[in-house]
Amino acid sequence: MVTFDAKIPSKVKNSPAVRGNIVITSALPYANGEIHLGHITSTYLPADILARYLRSTNHKVLYLCGSDDYGTPILVKAEKENKSPEDYVKFWNERDQKDFKKLGISFDIFYKTSSPENIKLSQEFFRILGKRGFIFKKTVSQPYCEHDKKFLPDRYVKGTCPHCNATEQYSDGCEKCGRALEPGEIKNEHCAICGRKPVKKESEHYFLRLSAFSKELRSWLLANENLQEDVKNYVLKWIDEGLKEWDITRDIPWGVPVPGDDKKVFYGWFDNAIGYAATAIKYFGDEGRAKKFWNSAKIYHYIGKDIVYHHYLFMTAIRLITKQFKEPDYIPTRGHLLLQNQKFSKSRGWYISLEDFLNEFPADYLRYYLSSITTYSQQDINFDWKEFQSKINNELVANVGNFVNRTLTFTNSHFDGKIPEPENEKKLGAKSLDRKKEILNRLEMIPALVGEGIESNHHDRSLKKILEFSSACNNYFQSEEPWNNKNNKTCLYVCANACRTLAILLEPFLPFSSEKILGMLNAKKDPWSAAGEFKIKPGHKIRKAEILFNKVEDDAINKRLQKLGGVKELLDIEDFKKLDIRIGKVLSAENVPKSEKLLKLQIDIGNETRQCVAGMAKFYNPQDLVGKDVVVVANLKPVKFMGLESQCMLLAAEKGDKITVLKPDKDVGQGALIR
Numbered sequence: 001m002v003t004f005d006a007k008i009p010s011k012v013k014n015s016p017a018v019r020g021n022i023v024i025t026s027a028l029p030y031a032n033g034e035i036h037l038g039h040i041t042s043t044y045l046p047a048d049i050l051a052r053y054l055r056s057t058n059h060k061v062l063y064l065c066g067s068d069d070y071g072t073p074i075l076v077k078a079e080k081e082n083k084s085p086e087d088y089v090k091f092w093n094e095r096d097q098k099d100f101k102k103l104g105i106s107f108d109i110f111y112k113t114s115s116p117e118n119i120k121l122s123q124e125f126f127r128i129l130g131k132r133g134f135i136f137k138k139t140v141s142q143p144y145c146e147h148d149k150k151f152l153p154d155r156y157v158k159g160t161c162p163h164c165n166a167t168e169q170y171s172d173g174c175e176k177c178g179r180a181l182e183p184g185e186i187k188n189e190h191c192a193i194c195g196r197k198p199v200k201k202e203s204e205h206y207f208l209r210l211s212a213f214s215k216e217l218r219s220w221l222l223a224n225e226n227l228q229e230d231v232k233n234y235v236l237k238w239i240d241e242g243l244k245e246w247d248i249t250r251d252i253p254w255g256v257p258v259p260g261d262d263k264k265v266f267y268g269w270f271d272n273a274i275g276y277a278a279t280a281i282k283y284f285g286d287e288g289r290a291k292k293f294w295n296s297a298k299i300y301h302y303i304g305k306d307i308v309y310h311h312y313l314f315m316t317a318i319r320l321i322t323k324q325f326k327e328p329d330y331i332p333t334r335g336h337l338l339l340q341n342q343k344f345s346k347s348r349g350w351y352i353s354l355e356d357f358l359n360e361f362p363a364d365y366l367r368y369y370l371s372s373i374t375t376y377s378q379q380d381i382n383f384d385w386k387e388f389q390s391k392i393n394n395e396l397v398a399n400v401g402n403f404v405n406r407t408l409t410f411t412n413s414h415f416d417g418k419i420p421e422p423e424n425e426k427k428l429g430a431k432s433l434d435r436k437k438e439i440l441n442r443l444e445m446i447p448a449l450v451g452e453g454i455e456s457n458h459h460d461r462s463l464k465k466i467l468e469f470s471s472a473c474n475n476y477f478q479s480e481e482p483w484n485n486k487n488n489k490t491c492l493y494v495c496a497n498a499c500r501t502l503a504i505l506l507e508p509f510l511p512f513s514s515e516k517i518l519g520m521l522n523a524k525k526d527p528w529s530a531a532g533e534f535k536i537k538p539g540h541k542i543r544k545a546e547i548l549f550n551k552v553e554d555d556a557i558n559k560r561l562q563k564l565g566g567v568k569e570l571l572d573i574e575d576f577k578k579l580d581i582r583i584g585k586v587l588s589a590e591n592v593p594k595s596e597k598l599l600k601l602q603i604d605i606g607n608e609t610r611q612c613v614a615g616m617a618k619f620y621n622p623q624d625l626v627g628k629d630v631v632v633v634a635n636l637k638p639v640k641f642m643g644l645e646s647q648c649m650l651l652a653a654e655k656g657d658k659i660t661v662l663k664p665d666k667d668v669g670q671g672a673l674i675r
Contacts, residue, residue, distance in 0.1 A: 021297035022061045024051050025276045027307060028068035028113065031092035032077040035099050035354040037383060038344050041370050042304035042334040046459060048105045049371065050300065052508035053454045056528040062293065064279045066111035067093040070255040071268025072154035072172075076192065078254075085254045089114060099354045103363045104511045111279040113271055118278035121287075122256045122271040126206075126248075128322045134209045140183055140247070143171075143198035145191040151251040152191055152198050154267075159186035172269075173309070180269075180309045182244050206258065208246040208270075213317050214239050220316060226330045230378060231305075235312045246314065273315035276301070277325040291325060299328040305335050305378045332457050335380040337370075340564070350564060352383070360556065364510040365392050365549075368463070371509050376457045385560050389552040395467055400502065401549035403474045407495040408520055408545035410482055419496050420489035421538040428490065432480060439476050439494055442469055443501055447531035450505050459509070466505050473498045496521065496542070497534045504531040513548060520545055580635035581651070581674040582606065583664055589622035592642050600644060601625065605634055606671015613646035619659045631662040631674065 026043040029035060035044075044065075051063040069089040078088040089112070097110050112118075129135050143152040150156070157171035162185050166176035171186040173179065190197055218239050221232055248270040249258055255265025280290040303311050311331055319327045337344065344351040357366055369388050372395070373381050411417060425433060446469045453462030477495055482488030503517035504526060518525055520543050523536060584603040592598035592613065599622055601612045612632065616625070633649040640646070651662045664672075 019059045022059045023297045024063040024300045026065045027303045031067040031069050031089035037352045038337040041337040043302045047302040049508045064109050068272045069114035075254045102358050109283045113275040117281045118275045121278045122274045123259045139204045141200045142203050144201040145198045147194050153250045157189050158192050159189035206249045210246045211243045295326045300330045301328045335378045338382045364513045371459050372463050385557050389557045392552045396549045400470045419540045422490040422493040443532045496536050583672040584632045586625045589625045604670045610647040613641040613644050614650040629663045
C-alpha cells in the first residue's frame with residue numbers, strides 16, 4: 001500500500017477544551033482613504049486566517065483593530081476636502097468596516113483611536129511615563145509656513161530622506177527605508193500644501209527618553225525567540241547606532257490633548273500604539289477585565305515592514321515602561337505588495353482598491369490568491385493579473401471545485417442525494433482497498449499538517465497542503481470510476497467526508513466557500529479537531545450541488561490590465577537618456593505573409609537603413625507609409641516576428657482602437673535625435 005509519508009505534529013494533533021487566551025491585532029488603517037490590496041496582504045488577511053483557525057481550535061480569541069483617526073495626515077486630507085476632521089474620520093471608519101466585512105475579515109471589534117477610552121488611556125500612560133522620569137521638555141526649531149500661517153509637523157512637510165536619499169518622503173518617516181525621522185532631519189524640505197520652502201520657528205515639545213530604555217529593549221528583543229530573525233537584527237542595529245529621543249507632541253488642533261497643556265496634542269504614533277489596548281478596554285467594558293485577559297494572552301501584532309520601527313521600539317518601550325499591558329509575543333512582519341512588478345501608487349492610478357476588486361470578483365478569490373503567494377518574510381511580493389487568473393482557474397476551479405462538484409453531483413444523480421452505505425472491505429479489490437486506506441491516511445494527517453503551517457505563520461504552505469490533499473481526492477475518485485457502478489458506494493461515502501474535511505480546512509482561508517460546501521453537504525461546522533473524522537454517515541441527505549468556483553475569463557483580466565492605463569513607473573532622467581530615439585524615413589513597406597497585423601518596413605535612420613516589423617497592418621496600407629517621417633527607438637535588442645528580424649521599434653500613439661504613427665511637425669532630416 002502507498003502511504004502518505006507525514007508525521008502529525010504533536011503540538012497540533014489534539015486540542016484540549018480551551019487552549020488559552022489570544023489577542024490578535026492588525027495595524028490600524030489611517031482614516032484617510034480606501035483600503036487597497038497592499039494593506040490586506042501584510043496585515044489583515046494573515047491575521048484573520050490565524051484568528052479563524054485559533055477559534056476553531058478552542059482558543060479564546062480577541063481579534064481587534066480600528067481606524068487611526070488622529071494626526072497630521074488626517075488633518076491635511078480633511079482640510080483639502082473642506083471637511084471637519086471628525087466628519088472625515090467617521091466616514092472612513094464606517095467605510096473601512098464595510099469593506100473588511102465584504103472580505104470576510106472577522107474582527108471581534110473594530111474601533112477608533114479618537115475614542116474616549118484611548119484618550120483616557122493615552123493621557124494615563126503619559127502621566128506614568130512622566131512620573132518615572134521618561135518625559136522631558138525641549139525647545140525645538142520647527143518648520144513654519146508663512147504662506148499657510150502654521151507650523152508644519154510630520155506630513156505637512158516633504159523632502160529627501162537623510163538615510164537613503166529617497167525623495168518626496170514625509171518628515172516623520174521614510175516609506176522606502178522604514179526609518180522614523182526626527183523633526184528637522186528631512187533634507188530639502190518644503191510645505192506639502194503649497195510647496196514653498198518653510199522658515200524656522202521655535203516651539204516647546206514633550207519628548208520620550210527612548211535612548212534611556214535601550215538596554216531593556218535589547219534584552220526584550222534577544223529574549224523573544226518568536227520574532228523574525230532578519231527583522232530583529234536590523235532593529236538591534238538601530239539600537240546599536242543609538243536611539244534618539246522621541247518627540248511625542250505636535251502643534252496641531254487635531255489629536256489627543258496633552259494633560260495640562262492646552263496647546264499641544266500627542267503625535268499620532270504615541271496614541272495609536274496605545275490604541276490596541278484601549279480597544280480591548282472597549283471590548284470588555286472594563287479596564288481591569290481587559291488587562292486580565294491581555295496579560296494572560298499570547299499577543300500577535302500583524303504589521304507591514306514599513307512600520308517596524310514604531311512597533312518594535314516605540315510601542316514596546318511604552319508597554320515595558322508603564323507595565324500596564326504586556327509587550328507582544330509575536331510581530332509577524334511581511335513585505336509590500338507590488339502590482340505588475342511596480343509599487344502601488346494612487347496618484348498614478350497604479351493600484352487596486354479593495355472595493356473595486358470585490359465589485360468584480362468573489363472575496364475568496366482574493367483571499368486565496370494573496371495567501372498562496374505571500375510568504376512569511378519581509379520580501380516584497382507581486383500581484384500579477386495573469387497569475388491570479390491561472391491560480392483561480394487551475395487550482396480552485398480545476399482542483400478543489402472539481403472534486404466537490406463531481407462528488408456531490410454524482411451522489412445526487414445516482415443515489416438521490418443520499419450518502420450510500422460503503423461496501424464491505426472484503427469485497428473491495430486490492431487496488432481499491434489500498435486507495436481507500438491511502439485517502440483515510442491523508443484524512444487523518446491533513447488537519448494537523450495544515451494547522452502547523454497556520455500556527456507558524458506559513459499560510460502559503462498550508463494552502464499547498466490543502467491543494468495536495470484535494471488533488472489526491474480527485475485522483476482517488478477518478479481511479480475508482482464510480483460511473484461504472486463498481487465500488488461507487490465506498491468511493492462516494494469517502495469522498496463526501498473528504499469534502500467536509502476540505503470545508504473545515506479551507507474555512508480560515510476561504511470562509512464563504514467553506515460555508516457553501518457545508519451548505520451543499522447539509523452539514524454543520526465542526527471544530528478543527530474533528531476535521532479528519534467521518535461525520536457524514538450513510539443515509540445522510542445532501543442538497544443540490546452548485547458550482548463552487550467560476551473560471552476567470554480572459555476578458556475580465558484584459559479589462560483589468562487596460563484599466564491600469566499603461567501607467568509606467570517614473571524614470572530618472574538618466575534612464576531616459578539611455579534610449580536612442582531618432583527621426584527616420586520609411587523607404588519601403590509591405591505586408592508580412594500569413595499575418596493580418598504585421599508590416600515589414602525599411603527605415604532610413606540617418607547613418608543606415610534598419611528593418612522594422614510593426615503591428616500596423618490594420619491601421620495603414622503599406623503604400624501610405626512610404627516616404628513618411630517617423631519616430632523610432634534605434635538601440636533596442638533585435639527581436640524576431642514571423643521569422644523576420646526587427647532591428648528598431650516604430651513609435652505610435654494609441655487610444656482605444658485608434659493608432660497613429662508619430663512624426664515631427666517640421667523637416668529635421670533622418671537621424672535627428674529626440675532629447
